Amino acid sequence: MYITGYHGTTTAAASSIMQQKRFDISKGDRQWLGNGIYFYPDFSDALNWGGTTGTTASDSILHVLVKVREEEMLDMDTQEGKRFGRELLDRICKDEDFEIDKNAEVNQCALINLIWDRCRSIKVLCASFSPEKTKVKTLLDFRTKRKEFCVRDNDSIAYIGVIKRGDVK
Amino acid sequence: MIDSNRLLAEVLGGFERLSQTEKKQLLEKYGFVLEDNNSRTTSGAKAVHRKKQTISLGVVRGMNSKGVNGANVRFCVKKGGKAFPAKERIPVVAQIKKMENKD
Numbered sequence: 001m002y003i004t005g006y007h008g009t010t011t012a013a014a015s016s017i018m019q020q021k022r023f024d025i026s027k028g029d030r031q032w033l034g035n036g037i038y039f040y041p042d043f044s045d046a047l048n049w050g051g052t053t054g055t056t057a058s059d060s061i062l063h064v065l066v067k068v069r070e071e072e073m074l075d076m077d078t079q080e081g082k083r084f085g086r087e088l089l090d091r092i093c094k095d096e097d098f099e100i101d102k103n104a105e106v107n108q109c110a111l112i113n114l115i116w117d118r119c120r121s122i123k124v125l126c127a128s129f130s131p132e133k134t135k136v137k138t139l140l141d142f143r144t145k146r147k148e149f150c151v152r153d154n155d156s157i158a159y160i161g162v163i164k165r166g167d168v169k
Numbered sequence: 170m171i172d173s174n175r176l177l178a179e180v181l182g183g184f185e186r187l188s189q190t191e192k193k194q195l196l197e198k199y200g201f202v203l204e205d206n207n208s209r210t211t212s213g214a215k216a217v218h219r220k221k222q223t224i225s226l227g228v229v230r231g232m233n234s235k236g237v238n239g240a241n242v243r244f245c246v247k248k249g250g251k252a253f254p255a256k257e258r259i260p261v262v263a264q265i266k267k268m269e270n271k272d
């Protein structure tokens with residue numbers, strides 16, 4: 001199957017990606033879906049990307065088609081995805097001799113990188129996250145969330161096109 | 170549709186047979202920050218740690234002398250008899266001593 005994704009960036013970066021026909025892999029210790037190439041399935045999220053993080057909003061949006069088989073895609077929002085994540089955490093934490101520190105972003109990134117590295121069959125990971133931090137903690141999470149997905153590498157990207165902000169009515 | 174059992178087997182393949190040290194090294198390789206439970210020798214320190222409470226500024230949520238739960242209770246972290254800045258993480262050999270009630 002093919003899935004559609006959008007990646008907001010600057011015009012210079014978009015030109016470079018279009019020229020090389022490949023994306024740089026995002027790496028770090030706080031990447032929500034680990035090391036990979038990030039996309040939003042919703043165009044407006046990519047269009048507004050940057051604007052919500054305090055920098056300028058994207059002036060170019062790259063449109064990609066990702067070719068992936070159903071069994072190569074792990075959606076952490078589904079019951080099966082959540083069950084997998086919870087079971088995995090339970091199994092790696094069941095040891096009494098150590099505990100995992102409580103930094104949510106670092107743990108999130110480490111867990112996903114563990115999955116990326118050891119599940120070579122997975123090519124795409126997706127999940128919904130809130131772009132805003134929790135202000136008042138409640139049992140129910142009232143924040144709005146947006147879906148994003150991360151592609152392991154450029155091999156799964158079947159098409160890249162560019163949409164200029166100025167061309168969007 | 171993914172098969173979560175198959176994925177678990179892929180991720181954890183061989184993991185549970187590793188020694189403690191090997192498991193820790195592997196998890197740290199992926200970026201997990203691990204804390205050694207055995208390094209905390211006093212029950213007080215361990216309790217604070219297990220309840221996921223921080224000791225920032227030397228204040229934790231706990232039960233005060235009046236039996237009120239959730240009160241701010243001050244703790245002094247000591248290392249080898251010397252007062253240790255409570256702002257820092259609990260050191261390897263630490264004692265937590267309840268000093269006084271803040272509330």
